[in-house]
Amino acid sequence: MQVFEKNSTIFKLLSDAVSEGIIVVNEKQQIVAANMWANDMFGYDDEELVGQPLQILIPQTYRKAHQEHIQSYYQKHEKRRMALGRSLFGLRKNQEQFPLEVGLNPFSLYGNTYTMALVIDITEREKIVENQKMITAALDAALNGITITDALQPDHPIIYANAAFERITGYPTEETLGRNCRFLQGQDNNQEGVKKMWNAIEMGISCRVQLRNYKKDGTLFWNEVSISPILDGTGKTTHFVGIQNPITDRLLAEQEIGHLASIFDESLNEIYVYDAESLLFVNVNHGAQKYTGYTLAECKKLTPLDLKPEFTETSFRKLIAPLLDGTKEKIDFETVQRRKNGTTYPVEVHLQSSRVNDRQMIIAIILDISDRKNYTQKLEKTVEHRTKQLEKALETEKELNELKTKFLSLVSHEFKTPLSGILTSATLVGKYKKEDQQEKRDKHLNTIIGGVHHLTHILDDFLSMERMEKGKEVYRYSKFSLSKLVNEVVYNANMMLKSGQHISYPQNIDDVSIYQDEKIADLMLTNLLNNAVKYSPEDSQIDLKVDIMMDKIIFQIKDLGIGIPKKDQKYIFDRYFRAENVLTTQGTGIGLNIVKAHVENLGGKICFKSTEHKGSTFTVELPLER
Numbered sequence: 001m002q003v004f005e006k007n008s009t010i011f012k013l014l015s016d017a018v019s020e021g022i023i024v025v026n027e028k029q030q031i032v033a034a035n036m037w038a039n040d041m042f043g044y045d046d047e048e049l050v051g052q053p054l055q056i057l058i059p060q061t062y063r064k065a066h067q068e069h070i071q072s073y074y075q076k077h078e079k080r081r082m083a084l085g086r087s088l089f090g091l092r093k094n095q096e097q098f099p100l101e102v103g104l105n106p107f108s109l110y111g112n113t114y115t116m117a118l119v120i121d122i123t124e125r126e127k128i129v130e131n132q133k134m135i136t137a138a139l140d141a142a143l144n145g146i147t148i149t150d151a152l153q154p155d156h157p158i159i160y161a162n163a164a165f166e167r168i169t170g171y172p173t174e175e176t177l178g179r180n181c182r183f184l185q186g187q188d189n190n191q192e193g194v195k196k197m198w199n200a201i202e203m204g205i206s207c208r209v210q211l212r213n214y215k216k217d218g219t220l221f222w223n224e225v226s227i228s229p230i231l232d233g234t235g236k237t238t239h240f241v242g243i244q245n246p247i248t249d250r251l252l253a254e255q256e257i258g259h260l261a262s263i264f265d266e267s268l269n270e271i272y273v274y275d276a277e278s279l280l281f282v283n284v285n286h287g288a289q290k291y292t293g294y295t296l297a298e299c300k301k302l303t304p305l306d307l308k309p310e311f312t313e314t315s316f317r318k319l320i321a322p323l324l325d326g327t328k329e330k331i332d333f334e335t336v337q338r339r340k341n342g343t344t345y346p347v348e349v350h351l352q353s354s355r356v357n358d359r360q361m362i363i364a365i366i367l368d369i370s371d372r373k374n375y376t377q378k379l380e381k382t383v384e385h386r387t388k389q390l391e392k393a394l395e396t397e398k399e400l401n402e403l404k405t406k407f408l409s410l411v412s413h414e415f416k417t418p419l420s421g422i423l424t425s426a427t428l429v430g431k432y433k434k435e436d437q438q439e440k441r442d443k444h445l446n447t448i449i450g451g452v453h454h455l456t457h458i459l460d461d462f463l464s465m466e467r468m469e470k471g472k473e474v475y476r477y478s479k480f481s482l483s484k485l486v487n488e489v490v491y492n493a494n495m496m497l498k499s500g501q502h503i504s505y506p507q508n509i510d511d512v513s514i515y516q517d518e519k520i521a522d523l524m525l526t527n528l529l530n531n532a533v534k535y536s537p538e539d540s541q542i543d544l545k546v547d548i549m550m551d552k553i554i555f556q557i558k559d560l561g562i563g564i565p566k567k568d569q570k571y572i573f574d575r576y577f578r579a580e581n582v583l584t585t586q587g588t589g590i591g592l593n594i595v596k597a598h599v600e601n602l603g604g605k606i607c608f609k610s611t612e613h614k615g616s617t618f619t620v621e622l623p624l625e626r
């Protein structure tokens with residue numbers, strides 16, 4: 001110890017210049033010298049340690065073990081570091097333990113053996129190691145893949161990959177280290193993101209890209225990769241940290257949401273979302289904007305009440321109340337919707353409630369039902385029209401049946417007289433056998449012929465009427481000689497003349513041909529002449545006049561007969577109507593009715609003038625084809 005005391009100044013000077021703690025012990029394990037750093041480290045004053053046993057610098061729990069080491073150390077007596085690979089601890093004066101590293105250097109001086117221990121307080125270093133361990137553990141615990149690449153080596157090899165990286169990619173760490181990250185892209189390296197990332201690496205800046213990456217088993221996954229450079233003190237990029245975030249699920253979810261959003265927007269139905277409290281629209285789809293003519297921005301200032309003229313705020317809130325208190329899941333109704341331009345259209349509305357972040361919303365899906373309404377209205381009209389047609393057909397059928405019944409009773413009545421006349425005359429003709437009785441025979445034969453004509457006339461009327469009723473009557477136009485027709489009609493009418501009656505008819509029609517329906521013209525003239533004969537007394541004159549003009553022909557039949565009572569005149573063309581002054585004369589009341597119908601169907605008209613006891617004049621006008 002004296003040796004060191006003697007030379008303490010020299011030792012001090014030398015040992016303080018060394019930046020490690022130096023403690024020298026003798027064979028008895030007594031401290032003979034300690035430099036400034038050692039005193040500082042253990043918390044002792046200058047020289048305080050000298051003479052103290054080394055043990056005071058060793059924590060109680062390690063003292064025994066230390067003693068054993070010392071023994072073996074002295075046996076080997078070599079220069080070495082203590083406790084390699086193990087943690088050593090020192091004890092400060094204040095009893096605080098701290099980690100240290102010790103290097104032992106034995107030496108001999110003046111026959112004594114000493115050991116110089118170089119002591120380093122590794123508290124800070126341990127802290128750093130601890131920290132690094134913690135960081136590594138944290139990196140390994142991270143859910144994102146983390147890699148560190150060395151930017152100073154060619155092709156930037158991976159020098160660190162955490163556990164999550166292995167989990168995400170399926171590549172074990174040993175297969176990852178030393179490789180460039182591009183192996184994750186396989187052949188699929190022509191990607192926008194890849195280019196962007198290499199660009200960022202080149203420029204030494206950070207970036208975030210989405211890449212198509214492939215796991216070891218070949219499965220594709222979308223990887224959101226963020227890279228950031230690590231710079232050294234001079235600003236040079238030494239490493240890149242890469243963070244891998246597999247986002248396949250998120251992308252799929254985003255795609256799904258995107259798809260749903262486009263369905264919402266592209267739907268041709270109108271879809272509205274509005275706040276249940278303020279009723280203001282929050283969102284409306286494209287269809288709603290198109291149908292109403294409002295833009296989204298305009299809609300956001302409106303409520304459903306602006307579009308639904310049939311509701312007041314009170315009635316609307318009452319309508320949606322069951323949705324809001326949960327008593328109903330859905331409300332459907334029909335109403336009208338008003339466009340921006342004020343026009344309206346019928347709609348079917350479906351309402352549902354929905355919650356978005358504690359805010360209650362109403363979703364309205366609205367269908368334009370104009371077409372459906374139009375279709376229903378059209379259908380209703382068609383049904384109405386058909387019903388009318390059926391009613392008319394039924395009516396006609398009924399009338400026809402009535403007509404037949406009436407005709408049967410008419411026939412039985414009307415046919416009786418002419419038939420009995422024909423029978424009587426036929427019987428009498430047989431009795432006039434003598435040659436000079438020809439005049440009498442002719443008289444009876446004329447009665448028979450007249451009777452047959454009368455019956456034929458009734459039948460003609462009836463058949464014509466029935467055909468017309470059934471709509472089967474087809475008018476047949478032809479060119480025919482007017483004089484031939486008039487002669488035939490007058491000839492037949494002459495058969496019915498009473499004694500002294502005379503029909504005068506025009507002679508100016510000899511070479512006239514007209515284009516008309518000959519049968520109808522015949523039916524019309526026959527009826528009117530027969531009536532004139534029937535309703536005029538004996539010895540009276542009947543006039544038939546014909547006026548031919550450019551586009552029409554006018555017939556006039558004038559008699560000096562019983563005339564038609566004023567009060568009956570308006571019913572004269574009604575079917576079966578007969579005036580009260582003719583009830584003792586035979587007739588059916590259908591002649592004038594069918595004549596008027598046919599004449600009008602041909603585009604002509606019929607009228608009359610009549611005074612009771614003086615006579616009647618019937619005028620018929622028929623159009624002519626040029």
Ligand code: ADP
Binds near residue numbers: 582592
């Ligand atoms: P009817 O078989 O009874 O003659 P019409 O239809 O030909 O049937 O005539 C209808 C009614 O019109 C007759 O019943 C009669 O009362 C009246 N009438 C028609 N023509 C004459 C006429 N020339 N003079 C008087 N009355 C007529």
